[in-house]
Amino acid sequence: MISIIYYVVISLLAVLLLVDLLKKRPLPELISLAVILVTFALRALHVK
Amino acid sequence: MREEYLLALLMLGVVAVVEIITRNHPKWWAPALLLAAVAGSLAAGMGLRFREIVEGPFGFLDALLPCVVGMIFLRVLKDNGAWDGLLSRLLGGSPILSSFGALLFVALPGMLTGFAAASVLMSAKPVYSYLRSRGADKAKAVGFIAVGAFLGMMLPPNCIPAIVAANGAGSVLPTPYVGFFLPLLVLALPAFLLFGIMSAPLFKGTAPDLPKGKLLPLLPLVVVLALVLVEGLLGSYVYVGGQVIIFLVGLVLAFLLPAERRGLKAALDTVLQGTADLAIPAAAVLALGSFIEVSSMNGIRGIFSYHILPWTNGDLTWAVMLVLMALSLAVGFFLSAPLPAFFITYAVFPIGWLANTVIVTGCAAAVGVVCLIAFRGGVFSRTKEELGIEDVTYKQVLPQLLLPALLVTVLGVVMVVFGDKMTGLIL
Numbered sequence: 483m484i485s486i487i488y489y490v491v492i493s494l495l496a497v498l499l500l501v502d503l504l505k506k507r508p509l510p511e512l513i514s515l516a517v518i519l520v521t522f523a524l525r526a527l528h529v530k
Numbered sequence: 531m532r533e534e535y536l537l538a539l540l541m542l543g544v545v546a547v548v549e550i551i552t553r554n555h556p557k558w559w560a561p562a563l564l565l566a567a568v569a570g571s572l573a574a575g576m577g578l579r580f581r582e583i584v585e586g587p588f589g590f591l592d593a594l595l596p597c598v599v600g601m602i603f604l605r606v607l608k609d610n611g612a613w614d615g616l617l618s619r620l621l622g623g624s625p626i627l628s629s630f631g632a633l634l635f636v637a638l639p640g641m642l643t644g645f646a647a648a649s650v651l652m653s654a655k656p657v658y659s660y661l662r663s664r665g666a667d668k669a670k671a672v673g674f675i676a677v678g679a680f681l682g683m684m685l686p687p688n689c690i691p692a693i694v695a696a697n698g699a700g701s702v703l704p705t706p707y708v709g710f711f712l713p714l715l716v717l718a719l720p721a722f723l724l725f726g727i728m729s730a731p732l733f734k735g736t737a738p739d740l741p742k743g744k745l746l747p748l749l750p751l752v753v754v755l756a757l758v759l760v761e762g763l764l765g766s767y768v769y770v771g772g773q774v775i776i777f778l779v780g781l782v783l784a785f786l787l788p789a790e791r792r793g794l795k796a797a798l799d800t801v802l803q804g805t806a807d808l809a810i811p812a813a814a815v816l817a818l819g820s821f822i823e824v825s826s827m828n829g830i831r832g833i834f835s836y837h838i839l840p841w842t843n844g845d846l847t848w849a850v851m852l853v854l855m856a857l858s859l860a861v862g863f864f865l866s867a868p869l870p871a872f873f874i875t876y877a878v879f880p881i882g883w884l885a886n887t888v889i890v891t892g893c894a895a896a897v898g899v900v901c902l903i904a905f906r907g908g909v910f911s912r913t914k915e916e917l918g919i920e921d922v923t924y925k926q927v928l929p930q931l932l933l934p935a936l937l938v939t940v941l942g943v944v945m946v947v948f949g950d951k952m953t954g955l956i957l
Contacts, residue, residue: 484771488595491774495598498805510557514813515806517560518598521587521816 489526496522533574534833541570541825542873549869554907557810559869563817567824574828586823587816593693593707594812596773600642600688602804603777603784604652607751609800611789615743616751617656625733630726632657632733633678637722640682642758642777644690645811646901646909649679654916665735669922673930674732676909677725680902680931683909684718684895684938686711687758687773690815691875691897695890698822698876705890711762712955713891717941721934728933743789750783766957818872834877851889851946855896859939862900868907871900887956889949895942899935903928 499519503512548562564583571579607613620631636657640649654675661671683689692710699705757776760768770776785797792800825831841850854877862871875897885893901908905924910931914922945952 484775487775487778491595491599491778495595495805498802502802502806502809508557510561511806511809513564514557514560514809517564517587517813517816518809520584521591524584525588525591 492522493526496526532833534829537570537574537828538825538830538833540573541566541821541830542870544569545821545869549867554867554869556814556868556907556912559907560810560813560817562869563814563821567817567820570821570824570828570830576828579824579827582823582827583820586819586821588819589697589823590693590815590819593688593696594815596777597643597645597688597690598805598808598812599774599777599781601639601645601648601808602801603750603754603780604639604642604648605804605807606781606784606797606800607747608652609796609803610747610784610792612743612747612751612784612787613652614656615741615789616748617653617660618740618742619745619748621660621737621740624730626727626730628733628737629730632660632674633681633722633726633729636675636678637682637685640679641685642688642754643808644683644688644693645808646679646683647811647912648808649682650675650909650912650916651807653678654913658917660738660740661732663735663738664733666732668919669926670732670930672910672913672917672919672922673927674729675917676902676913676927677931677934679909679913680898681718681722681725681934683901684714684898685722686714687762689714689894689898690811691894691901692891694815694818694872694876694897695894696887697819699885699890709887709956710891711765712957713888713945713952716955717891717895717938717945720941721937724937725934747784747787747789749787750780753783754780763957814869818876822876838877847885848889848947848949851885851893852943855893855942855946858896858900859903862896862908863903866904866906866908868897868900868904871904872897875900886949886953888945888952892942892945892947892949895938895945899939899942902931902935 496519499515499522503515503519544566545562548558548565552558567583568578617635620635621628622631636649636653639652640646657675658671661674692714693707696705696707754776757770758773761770838850854874858871858874861867861874875893910924910927
C-alpha cells in the first residue's frame with residue numbers, strides 16, 4: 483500500500499513538474515525543474 | 531600527477547568558473563554541478579554517462595520527497611489565507627513571547643521542508659512588515675528572518691545539510707535519513723531559545739493590531755505537526771506512515787478547511803506553484819548527487835578515501851572531521867561560497883561510514899552554518915532578494931548572525947567529538 487502511494491505521489495509530482503516546465507521561466511529555473519522532473523520521472527518508471 | 535587529481539581539478543574548476551561568472555547565485559548551482567558532472571565523465575574517457583548522472587540524484591530522492599510534498603502543503607496553506615493568519619496567533623503579549631512566536635513562524639517552513647529558502651518564501655514578508663511596524667531597524671529585521679530561516683533548516687524533522695551528510699555517510703549504499711530527529715533538536719534548539727531571548731528587544735515597540743486568523747484553517751498544520759512529532763519521537767513504537775503520508779493528510783485537510791474559498795483552477799495553480807517553489811535548491815541537491823556519482827565513477831572519491839583511510843583508525847577520526855568542518859566554514863565565510871563548502875564537508879563522509887547519526891549531524895552543522903554566514907548565495911542574500919531591500923549590508927547584519935552560528939558550530943563539534951557516547955539520541 484505504502485509502495486503504491488509512493489509511486490503515485492512521484493508520478494503525480496512528475497506530471498506537475500512537466501506542466502511547470504511548459505510555463506515561461508528563466509533558463510536556470512527551467513534547468514532546475516528539468517533536473518527534478520527527470521529524476522522523478524525515471525524513479526516513477528522504475529516500479530518494482 | 532595521477533589522473534584522478536586532474537579530474538578533480540577539472541570538475542571543481544568548472545563549478546568555480548560558473549560560480550564566478552554568475553556571482554555565486556544559487557539559481558546557477560544545479561547547472562554548474564551538472565556541467566561539472568558531464569565534464570568529469572567526458573574527461574575520464576567514459577563518454578556521456580547518462581546512467582551515473584541520473585542515478586546520483588536517486589540517492590537523495592527518498593529524503594527529498596517529503597520536503598517537496600511538505601512545500602506543496604505549505605503553499606496551499608499560504609494561498610488559502612491560513613498561513614498569514616498564523617502569525618497573529620503565535621505572537622504573545624510580552625516582547626519575549628512575541629519574539630519566540632515570530633521566530634517559530636519563520637522557522638516552521640524550514641523545519642517541515644529542510645530548506646531555509648522555504649522559510650524566507652513563506653514568512654519573510656509578513657514578519658518583516660510586523661517588525662518594521664513595531665519600530666525595529668531594517669537590518670535587525672532582516673537578520674531576525676535570516677537566523678529564523680537558518681534555525682528552521684537545522685531543526686527537525688527535515689534538514690538539508692543533514693540529508694546531504696547522511697547520503698555521503700554511506701559506503702556502497704547511502705545511509706537512510708532516519709534517526710536524526712533528536713540529534714537535530716539538540717543541535718539547533720539551544721540556538722533557537724537563545725536567539726528568541728536575544729531578539730525580544732525588537733518587539734518592545736507598540737504592537738500593531740493584526741487581524742486574528744481563524745483557527746479552523748490552522749487545523750491541518752496542527753495535525754501535521756502532531757503526526758510529525760509522533761513519528762520523530764515515537765517512530766520506533768508507532769507507525770504513522772512516514773512524512774509523505776502525513777503531508778498528504780495535511781494537504782487534503784487544507785483543501786477541505788481553507789480560510790478563503792477558492793476555485794479549482796486557483797487550487798491547481800497553488801499546487802503547481804508549490805512544486806516549483808523549491809525547484810532551485812532541490813535541483814542543486816539532486817545535481818550534487820550527479821556530481822558525487824560521477825566522482826565515484828571516475829575514481830576521485832576512491833583516491834580521497836585512499837588518502838583519508840589511514841587517519842580513520844583510532845582517535846584521529848574526529849580530528850580529521852573537525853579539520854574538514856573548519857575548512858568548510860572557512861571557505862564558506864571568506865570566499866562566501868556555500869557550494870564549495872558543501873564539497874569540503876561532503877569530503878568528510880568517505881570516512882563517515884564509521885560515524886553514527888549523531889556524528890553525521892555534527893558534521894552537517896558546518897554546512898548549515900555556511901548557509902547562514904555566507905554573504906553571497908546564503909540565507910542573508912535570499913532574504914534580501916525576497917524582501918527587495920538593497921540598502922541593508924552584510925556588515926550590518928553579521929553581528930546578529932554570529933552567536934547562533936557559533937552555538938550551532940560548538941554543538942556540532944561536541945557531537946562529532948562525543949558522538950559515540952551520545953547514541954541514546956538516536957531513536
